Amino acid sequence: MHNFPSSSKSSTGLPILSIDSLEKTFPSADGDIHALHNINLEVRKGEFVCLLGASGCGKSTLLRVIGGFDSPSEGSAKIYGKKIDGPGPDRGVVFQDYALFPWLTVQENIAFGPKHRGLPKSEIKDISQKYMEMVGLTKFATKYPNTLSGGMKQRVAIARVLANDAEILLMDEPFAALDALTRAKLQEELLDIWERTSLTVIFVTHSVEEAVVLSDRIVVMGAGPGHIESDISITLPRPRDPSSVEFNDLRRDVSNQLRKNIIQAASVKESADV
Ligand SMILES: Nc1ncnc2c1ncn2[C@@H]1O[C@H](COP(=O)(O)OP(=O)(O)OP(=O)(O)O)[C@@H](O)[C@H]1O
Numbered sequence: 001m002h003n004f005p006s007s008s009k010s011s012t013g014l015p016i017l018s019i020d021s022l023e024k025t026f027p028s029a030d031g032d033i034h035a036l037h038n039i040n041l042e043v044r045k046g047e048f049v050c051l052l053g054a055s056g057c058g059k060s061t062l063l064r065v066i067g068g069f070d071s072p073s074e075g076s077a078k079i080y081g082k083k084i085d086g087p088g089p090d091r092g093v094v095f096q097d098y099a100l101f102p103w104l105t106v107q108e109n110i111a112f113g114p115k116h117r118g119l120p121k122s123e124i125k126d127i128s129q130k131y132m133e134m135v136g137l138t139k140f141a142t143k144y145p146n147t148l149s150g151g152m153k154q155r156v157a158i159a160r161v162l163a164n165d166a167e168i169l170l171m172d173e174p175f176a177a178l179d180a181l182t183r184a185k186l187q188e189e190l191l192d193i194w195e196r197t198s199l200t201v202i203f204v205t206h207s208v209e210e211a212v213v214l215s216d217r218i219v220v221m222g223a224g225p226g227h228i229e230s231d232i233s234i235t236l237p238r239p240r241d242p243s244s245v246e247f248n249d250l251r252r253d254v255s256n257q258l259r260k261n262i263i264q265a266a267s268v269k270e271s272a273d274v
Contacts, residue, residue, distance in 0.1 A: 110127075131162045155186070157174070229261050
């Protein structure tokens with residue numbers, strides 16, 4: 001049984017992110033690809049929100065727009081009411097493939113942001129030590145990424161975002177490449193960090209179980225073009241026990257919703273093809 005930390009954290013109710021009537025189209029030689037349609041989403045400060053959906057429904061595109069790596073074709077995405085116009089230190093991103101600097105040690109990777117911001121040396125050292133400790137990597141301070149396991153690399157990536165003082169942590173299937181045990185351990189650690197900070201987390205996953213374990217809210221997305229199908233509040237108390245009846249009931253409900261979307265999208269595509 002996973003033993004996830006109990007939740008004393010509650011979101012402040014203040015909207016940190018608001019997305020209104022957002023459309024995203026990618027131009028292509030074979031015709032435009034309509035990746036996102038009529039996305040409306042509000043996330044409150046401190047919330048843990050999972051974007052869940054089948055492959056190709058636009059989860060990563062939505063995350064990239066929030067990260068400022070892509071811009072909306074229509075509509076808007078705002079943080080505290082200000083239009084997102086590029087990446088910024090208020091948002092940190094953790095991808096599946098780690099994206100660490102291979103030529104820097106664990107400590108140097110974590111210290112990169114504070115150093116870039118021109119903080120004094122002693123402060124950089126304090127910050128990197130604090131977050132190395134938070135993710136349990138103090139003993140590995142001088143190691144390089146290629147000597148670390150996948151789980152350890154993800155811990156460095158999370159510590160790097162925290163050291164940057166980001167308010168929003170954007171995670172794109174960060175644990176998908178890890179074995180089940182490491183994945184459960186990192187989910188637990190992530191929840192623990194989230195509990196102890198004021199972080200808002202937006203987390204992309206294919207896994208219903210992962211979404212139910214982690215979320216305050218699951219935003220279920222459908223394809224053709226990518227849209228929000230439903231927005232489900234998960235009020236199961238933490239720690240959540242994936243073997244409990246309540247957890248399994250919820251997992252079944254969310255899976256059914258997802259399956260319905262996939263069948264609907266397939267029948268829409270079929271009728272468009274004939
Ligand atoms: N840069 C791009 N140029 C053209 N098309 C793109 C681009 N990025 C995404 N798309 C298209 O937009 C749609 C949504 O893709 P996206 O990667 O956001 O989906 P996803 O739900 O994250 O999928 P997965 O779970 O497989 O990562 C897909 O049809 C994809 O091919």
